[in-house]
Amino acid sequence: MMDAASAVWRVRGQHPCARDLQRALGCSLVTANLLAHRGFVSEPEARAFLNPNFETLADPLKLPDALPAVRRIMCALDRGERIYVFGDYDGDGITAAALLTRLLERLGGDVQVRIPHRHHEGYDLREHVVEAARAAGARLIITADCGIQRYQEVASARAANIDVIVTDHHEPGPRLPDALAVVNPHRRDSAYPFQHLAGVGVTFRLGEALVQAIGLPVSKYRSAFAELAAIGTITDIMPLLGDNRVFVKAGLEQMSSTRRRGIRALLKATGIGDRPVTSHDVGFVIGPRLNAVGRVDDPRKALDLLLTRADEEAEALAMELERANHDRRDEEQRILNAAIERILTHNLHREPAILLDAADWHPGVIGIVANRLAERFWRPTLLISMDDQTGVGRGSARSIPSFHILDALERCAEYFMEFGGHAHAAGFTIAADMVQPLREAFLAVARSTIQPEDLQPVLDIDAELPPHCVTRELLSELSMLQPFGHDNEEPVFAAFGVQV
Secondary structure, X not given: OOOHHHOEEEEOOOOOOHHHHHHHHOOOHHHHHHHHHOOOOOHHHHHHHHOOOHHHOOOHHHOOOHHHHHHHHHHHHHHOOEEEEEEOOOHHHHHHHHHHHHHHHHOOOEEEEEOOOOOOOOOOOOHHHHHHHHHOOEEEEEEEOOOOOOHHHHHHHHHOOOEEEEEOOOOOOOOOOOOOEEEOOOOOOOXXXXXXXXXXXXXXXXXXXXXXXXXXXXXXXXXXXXXXXXXXXHHOOOOOOHHHHHHHHHHHHHHOOOOOHHHHHHHHHOOOOOOOOOHHHHHHHXXXXXXXXXXXXXXXXXXXXXXXXXXXXXXXXXXXXXXXXHHHHHHHHHHHHXXXXXXXXXXXXXXXXXXXXXXXXXXXXXXXXXXXXHHHHOOOEEEEEEEOOOOEEEEEEEOOOOOOHHHHHHOOHHHOOEEEEOOOEEEEEEEHHHHHHHHHHHHHHHHHHOOHHHHOOEEEEOEEOOHHHOOHHHHHHHHOOOOOEOOEOOXXXXXXXXXX
């Protein structure tokens, strides 16, 4: 988290539309100003934001290739074909895989599901996964939160007479895999109006389209699966706006009375219990535990937790996730301390970017540490966990708002074996002899791109708010801005001249 004391405080003034919005909504000027600064300048926009509901969402068939995907899944269900669901090993991929698995099973499908082991198998669809699907007799592979750049593996599946439906939200490469369907809102030809779905958001909407096509009540589907969409969306730090706000609000409300034994056990184990679940609970309590087991242990345990129908198994798995989270935190602190010592000892923070590598850093934890270092030193940060036996390193990159990390990695593409990600986070693999050339090239990109002012963190203050203006009515209005999260942060107010 940004250090407020070292940041430049930037207090937002009154938005030109705030007064009109105040009159239209009948709310306080503080709330109207907040909404206007967040882009909701008209009454319809503001009311839609304050009252998110499924009826405002676009037709899920506007997702690219959603229709052929639905038709192929229906065909598989009708024929009794085996469907092989393959998900990513993070919280987004796990919830997406759980959603697809349970939905298809409820529709009578013959489903096998697999989550790769981060350290033994690596990320994304691989040849050995295609072979496992073939050996299992699968006729259809559906990816969850992965697959958008697995060209050879999709081709191998087709050669084995296995159709592939890719559901993903990561940026496509220069071409699409030759799959039967590629359902991704980031496709250049996408007509879907909201790009920023999580992987589980893509599967959730595809599931809606499937249920509608079969002729079942979509309201029951939403009630059954919105909580999985909420967990994956928050955990993957997607913007809590548009479609995501609808999923998350509905899902959080469902979680407090969830029928999923695994979620219920995790709420109990973490001390949340029966109280209303918040986006903070998911982002800082539930999500980290789902991710932790994939970082330091086997992510299948998190998937099993979401799928189990047995209370005893749910409680045992919840405790395993607790232990994994403790191990993750210990390892995270060890790596963080070592990295900070190297940065300060060698004055690496005087450069506009940071790149460190070590052989004793856990590859499942370096992403979290990279994020903490980026926030502490306010610089794009790359950390690499080297495997001395194979000579290959796994890297994680995190950035600051003004620096598009994936664009920067693309300018250094010649040094990577593989890479991919988003504007603020990315991952890659690299040969040991390419680390130093990458360091030089990446720093050159950073020096040519980052301006001095970019390296000064800024704390945006939503408004100056004297203590006497804080009323019950205002707090009630502000609560309507929930759920809070990425791109819809909790409001920040400042009171000046206060004597403590």
